[in-house]
Amino acid sequence: MTNGSFLISISGQIEYITALTTSGTSWHCKYELITGPDWKIVGGLELGLSQTVNITQNCSKIVLNYPIDIVYKSSNIFGWPQLILSVYEGFKLKGYGRIHIPIQTGVHLIDVSLARPQPSSLLGYFGTFFGYQPELLEPKMLAEDEGIGLIRMISSGEIRCSLNILTQNLVSLGYDVGLKRN
Template structure:
């Protein structure tokens, strides 16, 4: 089987509100893919920027995957949250980015979005926290249902990924 190695990090974020920010990530795979080794989800530590608007996480990603074809190429689903001084956790944004299909080092920027509520929900969110969240993460990467959501742009998540492809030509898998 053809193999893909993903080695890198969720390096940080920018453009989010000034609070303790952390990110949950999940690897989304198609049906012909198998995880050989590595963890397919994780959460960064919370970081609060003192000097500017960028936070730094440097959370490692190290995955070894095998596949029979390129259909269902891996994606990273990202969920960014903020934690206030009282320990309450609120959604800041959702995002999805495809893992690059070209070998080498890649610096990626994933733009995120969040659902918009009613006027009352947005006022409550601004002063008390909370706000609309998705009940299922399927809407993050599925465009068939996401078009019905009312959303607003959030910040950006920065990733550094190294991609190694092995035996794609040997098994007739073209990319």
């Protein structure tokens, strides 16, 4: 590789959702990887939609095992990849999650906290009695700093991700990736 660029490979899976659920419901998950302007996709998909999981008995773990596999090339660490998750029960939003992709190489088990927006008006609160759930028009806005503190969110579960990170030329370009936490 030339021109001071590096590669990062992100592979793994969205393993399961931790949430109390009843039989007869169906769940699915969307993911999107958000990066800065200098990042280019070398291979793989930056967004995806999992299969629908139909629940047949009451449980607290909804297994997805949905794969993620993408390779990026960049010359600047600004805009390091972030994973945005959207979890749905049927068509009803159950929560959003966001993490920065770890900078250290190796396998990482990550529990991502989920949160969903709360209504911001009296009309919105009345709407919740009729099944209305506020959603973000663009979930990728969670990856930005501006205005994110203005959204009132309530915790709504967790989702487990297993990610394997590989990098090439990152350390040789002088970037310190630190020590991997145990």
